[in-house]
Amino acid sequence: MKQLNNILEGFGSTWLLLVRSISYAGTLPRQFGRFVEQCYLIGYTTLPIVAILSFFIGSVLALQAGRSMQDFGTQQFIGSLVGLSMARELGPVMVAILLAGRVGSAIAAELASMKVYQEVDALVTMNIPPARMLVVPRLAAVLVMMPVLTIIGDLVGWFGGAIVAKYTKIISIEPESYFSVLRHYTHFDDVMNGLMKAELFGFVVVLVCCNIGLNTRGGPREIGASVTRAVVVSLILILVLDYFVTQVLI
């Protein structure tokens, strides 16, 4: 019963934070410095790990699929498989998971620490709404950076698949042929579907992590607990939302 109460309380406070953040959206232009700082933290610092992970996801996808497709003599279509998988599913989901692990945890830790050490209370006593200063720039930044990260992730993943397809003996597909098939079967709509998913996942991850951080109570131990909760809730929400969004977009 207590856990159900906590879950409902979490949903309620997240919606409330969303409504408050939307009401402060108009203050974004005068928080441009904070917005740029968050773009740097969310986008630039996450980019290397997105690139590395996407490269190897594309590579493994090509390797695993290539082996099976070779049994049926259809390995020339490997470009379409990697292209569609990365664009529609793996690109946005993997970038969102990375975002939850790297950025979401950092947001939850920072805001939880500000809450525990009364910095958030200090903002309230200064009549500065925490949602305006701490949440709005982060939400705006993630909306700008998620498509960029996802597109880069898709491209690097496709490139990883192409390298494996060329240099793995059992596949041996030339990059021209690989990308020709990829272009033929992967359409603009597929990439857009992935970007829509990425936007939604990124927004939800940042909102949930901000909310959990700002609702932390207690001492340093609770900061750690909040970070863990933020990442776990984010991961669950990404996968649950992915199912329902895919149902709508498919």
Add this chain to the structure above:
Amino acid sequence: MPSSPCPPGATRNPFTQVETPAVGVTIEHLTKDFGSLKVLKDVSFNVEPGEIFVLMGPSGSGKSVLLKHIVGLELPTSGRVLVDGKDATSEATREQVRMALVFQSGALFNSLSVYDNLALYPREHRVADEAAIREKVLHALKILSLDGVEDKSPSDLSGGMKKRVAIARALVMEPQLMLYDEPTSELDPVTSATISEIIATLRDEYHVTTIVVSHDRELALNIADRVGILMGGELLSLGPPADLKKPADPRIAEFLYPKIDLQHPRFKNLETKP
């Protein structure tokens, strides 16, 4: 600091020297429960405009919770808190009455420099241009004898300096009501005395209504106009600091003048609750 004292009934702005009516605080039958735990039990008192009111009591007696009610960080279970006759829980009150709370830990923003900590309020509320904000921030640091620390990070400061920076940050808000939560805790006796002097001087020079929550007997005896003693969520006594010298209530006497008895250590007689 200005040499002429501020007239009674008015608060002088430390930067513009403009005088505005001082504000009072009224606590009416305030009760606060956290689940089954009753933290405040029907507490009532007034703080007069321009007064230094010190609220004392043992740890866990509800002092800081009461302070949070005044700035609207906590909502009463029952009763009400009025600041300048207006409901403290209302956001409009916080916009109309400038209140500043100096937290026990300082609550300085660790990601910002000392300068940016002080400049945050005027920048966010767009009360002045950057040049005027700079002048105001440096003036506040000068009042608190903190010249030259503006570029430092809060983590580079000593405990006493952090408290003074927190007071300077509150001062930049040009408050009509200053609240201090344990301003002398964790400080050495000389620094504690310095902080007490600062609190008294700010009131004398600017006539800011001041509420201090503290365990510090010396602070209460030397700077308070009136002292309230809160124990177990109840207000046990309210009066001038002279009353503290020979308290009639044995619980207050024990709290204010505890004797160290090595023959019968107090902790061995404490009740243990399951």
